Amino acid sequence: MSDLKFGTSGLRGLVTELGDDVCAAYTLAFLTHMQDRHAVPADGLLLVGYDLRSSSPRIAAACIAAAKAFGMRVENCGPLPTPALALRALSLKAPAIMVTGSHIPADRNGLKFYRPDGEIDKADEAGILAVLDREKPAAPESDDAEISQEALQRYVERCASLLAPGVLSGRRIGVYQHSSVARDVMVDILTKAGAEAVGLGRSDVFVPVDTEALRPEDVAFAEKACREYKLDALVSTDGDADRPLISDEKGNFLRGDMVGLLTARFLDADAVVTPVTSNTSIEHCGFFVKVYRTRVGSPYVIEGMNKAAADGCRCIIGFEANGGVLLGTSVGTADRSLDALPTRDAMLPILSVLAMAAKEGVPLSQLVNGLPARFTGSGRIEHVAAEQSAAFLKSLEDAGTVEVFFADVGSIGESDRIDGTRIVLSSGDLVHYRASGNAPELRCYTEAASKERAAELLAWGLERARRALNDKLSDREFSR
Structure with missing residues (x-):
């Protein structure tokens, strides 16, 4: 367990280091900490979800078995986007564990933990490590709990509710599906908004799409797809669908921080919270009353959003340079409204940017060209x-x-x-x-x-x- 560590997006390590006994130990430590510090009852509910890596179902089963042995009731949410699991956890005020390595290669994986009120913070990480049993417990027997579709359905309903039906009518949107856990969700939601969604590049082998460090083959794929299929845009996500990937009609990918800026503009934010790695167009554009800069990682963005709330900001949008958007307050558009969801989400920025271009009647490239040239x-x-x-x-x-x-x-x-x-x-x-x-x-x-x-x-x-x-x-x- 000493080779595993918490990073900016949860616990990560090689799959070979994430044996059933290790996963059980971290699950028990997390639940012990939730009892001690966050008043989670010993027989309460735990939610577990996972991405489409070949190792994820096995790791999830180990977490579920350990939680049941601890005395918890478990809802197996199956394969679904990380923000979908987070939404379900917030609505039920229950802790959750997402098994995902996000964008990193398939030989690695990880665990992302949620408190009943949202993502764990650095103090929680220390608390989990403090009660981690250094003597590895016996490997729990695998648990094939029946999968509930409730969390995924609620998330799809939330995303579909952001835009009025037909907003994207006349737009031909390519969906680079690869091994994203949201590959079918994206097609479904875009179709509900009126777009002609074209599924492309579906893969049965995990593809490590990193929205901050695109592979040459991803760039070539976007250019070719937009040209051959005459697309108005190409969209995708990383493995667990908490980071968006959006290209314009020419196959040029939008930087994640520009996606965040456009999303915040579309949602009429008065405060933006983003790490120092996001570019300074955010300050130069003059769209926002306040800009808060933080360290890299969603826990720090959430801290910044809490500060913005304490400062009395009305509409708070957090985002990272990878494009993942955190919704710090409830927001309303001309069409719909959404409750706060303070964890990274890919669908919110995808829908916001596409809707912004459609409503203004311009191609995506023109939206970006209207921003300060940095x-x-x-x-x-x-x-x-x-x-x-x-x-x-x-x-x-x-x-x-x-x-x-x-x-x-x-x-x-x-x-x-x-x-x-x-x-x-x-x-x-x-x-x-x-x-x-x-x-x-x-x-x-x-x-x-x-x-x-x-x-x-x-x-x-x-x-x-x-x-x-x-x-x-x-x-x-x-x-x-």
Whole structure:
């Protein structure tokens, strides 16, 4: 269990590390913590759902068996989007466990925990670890509990209620289905809104679609599909459908933070909460009364939304650079209204962006072109241990070191360390380094006034960091 850890989106690890006994231990620790800190009764209800990875049903069965052995009643929600499970948990005021590795490869998986009032926070993570039985319990017998469709049905009804019937009439929308747990839900909901939904790319093998680091084959697929099928847009999600993927009519994917910005605009938000990795078009556009910046990860966005609520904001929308939108308050459009759902959701931004373009009678590309021209880049250096990333970021806290480090690209204008090190050059260009919360890698983000400059900065930033990391490793080996 020592190789498993909580990241920005729950507990993650290799499938080989997530044996039945380990899953049972974490389930029991979660339920013990829920009893101790959140007044969940010993014989209360637990919800369990999972994505379409080949390992997920087995892990879910282990969690269900452990919960029943603990004395809980269990509703097996089966394969469904993470936000659908969260919606059901909130409505029943019950804890929940989602078995998902989101966008990471199929040899990995994870557990995402929900309190009766929403996602667990960092204090809950510490509480779970504090009561985790280091002596692995006996592996529970597999439990094939009957699947309830109630949670999925409620979610589909919620999504369909956002838009009036026919809003997307005349729009031909491709649905890149791959192995998304929402692949059929997307077709159903878009059809209800009047669109001609075309299912494409369905896969029986898990496809690790990462909305922040698209594979070349995903980009090529979008361009070809939009051209061949004459699509107005192509939409998809990651594996557990809490992060959207949207391309315009030319097959160009919209950045997740621009999807979030457009969603917040469509819903008439007065406050936006988003991590420092989202680009500064959010401030430059002038659409929102307040913008709150946070560390990366939904727990921090939720903290920011709570602060916005305490500040008296009317309509609070949180989103991450991956495009997942969190609804901090109930919202209403000209057609419908939705209750708050403070967890990442892919369908809300997909429907909002498509409806915005349809109502304005413009292609998706025109929506994006109307936003302030800020261009971004992102990349990662893989196989960088957490302690290496920490040492690298620590070195950039020294003003003299930072000045020398960035001398090749410009002088320092301002900086912050909300999450990693984020440097704004005097030119307005931006370079941001942070350690990934989900994998052993160092991430680099850039922003500039042109696409070419953002790409140039990203190439420089990655290479400069590689040199620094290699220098530190060489120094350490020499000292030994």
